[in-house]
Amino acid sequence: MRTQVAIVGAGPAGLLLGQLLHRHGIDNVIVERRSADYVLGRIRAGVLEQGMVDLLHEAGVGARVDAEGIPHDGFEMALGERRVRIDLAALTGGKRVTVYGQTEVTRDLMAARREAGLTTLYDAEEVALHGIESESPHLECRYNGEWMRLECDYIAGCDGFHGVSRQSIPATRLTTFERDYPFGWLGLLARYPAGTP
Ligand SMILES: Cc1cc2nc3c(=O)[nH]c(=O)nc-3n(C[C@H](O)[C@H](O)[C@H](O)COP(=O)(O)OP(=O)(O)OC[C@H]3O[C@@H](n4cnc5c(N)ncnc54)[C@H](O)[C@@H]3O)c2cc1C
Incomplete structure (x- = not known):
């Protein structure tokens, strides 16, 4: 299989990137180690x-959040x-x-992806990145019990801090951009009748 951009991870980052690329005419395939149901059922933000x-509006998926x-x-x-x-x-x-729940953002992006006819390989096992310093990188994974190879021009690692992409970048090439704040926060959402003290 061949695509322009192979995206690892179908969380909000991978799905949104796929949608933005598509709107700019760039073909992409997402490879996700979990099932679609698992990703949708994962309660987070x-x-x-x-x-x-x-950004959701720019990606053409802003109707439901509105x-x-x-x-x-x-x-x-x-x-x-x-x-x-x-x-x-x-x-x-x-x-x-x-x-607006992250699951709903995910649902909207998955629906847009389906509508656009873009490929997402869920339940992909043992995803591995190859040739990432070359002109012709590729991904390999086990999909439906068979080994498959996904040729591409670029690999976008959207599989989180503990994903395989970050681990595949040679330490000499890795640059980390982060800002540490000297405090943390905890948000609580509550539904209660208007006027309740
Ligand atoms: C409890 C909780 C509450 C939060 N609340 C908020 C909030 O209110 N507002 C907010 O903005 N953010 C919030 N966040 C943070 C937000 O959920 C994350 O920033 C967001 O999920 C990051 O998206 P992502 O796509 O980068 O990573 P993820 O959502 O982690 O997606 C990464 C994807 O990559 C897949 N993957 C991992 N390894 C591999 C592999 N080897 N091969 C293939 N696929 C792989 C994973 O299965 C996953 O689907 C919260 C997070 C948590 C845990």
Whole structure:
């Protein structure tokens, strides 16, 4: 099998990249080690920042997040008896966050991929990257019990920190971009009737 871009991982990063590439006329195949049902059932994020919602629109999959997402212009922090409102919209020139599950983002992107006739190989085992420093890289994996080879121009590793892509990059070539903050945060989502103190 041959494609322009072989993408490892069908999480939000891989699916969104595939959709954006497709909209720019670039063919791609996603190789995912889990089943589609497993990926869809994996409960994770619930809050999307403005940039992500904008990107979903750019990718042509913004209709449902507009219809079903719950926008929040700010949030409250409770400090003992005191409640402090953080007005995101006022502080950022109108930006807001949207409550919309990662599973729903995944569902929208999977549907767009199906509609576009793009290939996703779910349940691919023992995915391995080869020739990544050459002009003709390729992926190998076991798919439906058989070994298969996916030729491509580029490999995009969207399989997370612990995935096979990161491990395949030679240490001398790997550059890590990250910012460590001296604090962490915990978000709690709650549904309660309006006016409840
Ligand atoms: C509990 C929780 C709550 C979160 N809440 C939020 C939130 O509110 N807002 C927010 O913005 N973010 C949140 N996040 C973070 C968000 O879920 C991640 O940033 C997001 O999932 C990253 O997407 P990704 O596509 O990069 O990686 P992943 O979603 O991890 O996808 C990687 C994919 O690669 C596949 N894969 C791995 N190894 C291989 C391999 N060897 N071969 C083939 N495929 C492979 C995996 O099966 C997976 O499908 C939360 C995360 C967690 C765990």
